[in-house]
Amino acid sequence: MPDFPNIILYAIPFFILAMLLELYVTAKQHIKSYETKDAFSSIAMGLGNVMLGFASKALVLLVFFFIYDNFRLFDIPVAWWSFALLFFADDFSYYWFHRISHECRLFWASHVVHHSSQHYNLSTALRQTWSGGFYTFIFWLWLPLLGFHPAMILLQMSISLLYQFWIHTEAINKMPKRFEAIFNTPSHHRVHHGSNPIYLDRNHAGILIIWDKLFGTFQPELEDEKVTYGLVKNIKTYNPIKIAFIEWWCMFKDAFTGRKSVKNRIKYLIKPPGWKHDGTGKVSDDLRNEWLESVGSVQSSVKENSFK
Structure with missing residues (x-):
């Protein structure tokens, strides 16, 4: 060796x-x-x-x-x-x-x-x-x-x-x-x-x-969009043990508690973060698309006002 x-x-x-x-x-x-x-x-x-x-x-x-x-x-x-x-x-x-x-x-x-x-x-x-x-x-x-x-x-x-x-x-x-x-x-x-x-x-x-x-996953750093570090929902703790295992706890809680089908319980393990079986969750693509739509509507509003 x-x-x-x-x-x-x-x-x-x-x-x-x-x-x-x-x-x-x-x-x-x-x-x-x-x-x-x-x-x-x-x-x-x-x-x-x-x-x-x-x-x-x-x-x-x-x-x-x-x-x-x-x-x-x-x-x-x-x-x-x-x-x-x-x-x-x-x-x-x-x-x-x-x-x-x-x-x-x-x-x-x-x-x-x-x-x-x-x-x-x-x-x-x-x-x-x-x-x-x-x-x-x-x-x-x-x-x-x-x-x-x-x-x-x-x-x-x-x-x-x-x-x-x-x-x-x-x-x-x-x-x-x-x-x-x-x-x-x-x-x-x-x-x-x-x-x-x-x-x-x-x-x-x-x-x-x-x-x-x-x-197709590249994104340059934008001058007019300062990076906000952390998570979409921050865990707000400095305890190393909580940092290490809190998401494991949350994932298993989502998967194995409440009334859900076996298929949905498995999906909580393999789907992206933010996914929920009842359709109320938002994954990163959903959040990105909402942001792009809001930026697009703001830009359109600015253009319309500039011609008035």
Whole structure:
């Protein structure tokens, strides 16, 4: 087995220094991006993720090796070109994991943790799930099946996670246009963390923004629409345990209480957040369409008044 380092653990001192630098820069720019209780909640979630990560990674390695040893289609060596292929394959997997995590409540129950802060800074990047690592790896199962070594896959997943740390900031406005066109950036990811209807469920990229552009989920950050961070309905707690599990509680409560058909109970697990069996719920597409209609009617009104 290749002896690859756990780069996330080595990066922890860098995370701390980067947050201190960001705090200094944003203060100079008069940007109030940090709130003490919120930041400590994010850091607590990150520490919990690292500790639980030892167990979840053991499970992931076990499953990956089972597929790799018994069912792999090709023998892909550990080489520079295989890492180049894996870079794109992993990023493609991440895009679909991330997108489904917004479109299926079972996956949203763990991913919502990362969106639960109403602030956007480098500490928000540390606000990671305590439960997702035990089942979201299914989006990467095709990689050991192809023949990529499990250790290579885990290393590339860590590289992707490490890349995404720096994009959680308001200290950087825009990167050069060519960079913005290909890679995920602070501007693109600010959109992803927005609760504004136009920004909901957009920009699911890990490293490359090209997947969002290819599959129709790209949304640029608009100058006249400042990002409002957080959830459509914020959970309003700094308790790490509540942050980690409140959506699981709400999902199971919706699914298994009250008078509903078995079909509707299952739908509460697989339908998007906001869906309700009685038709009273609104998912992100509904909210976005309502917003676009309201903007369109306002623009039409302005045009009509300008001709009077």
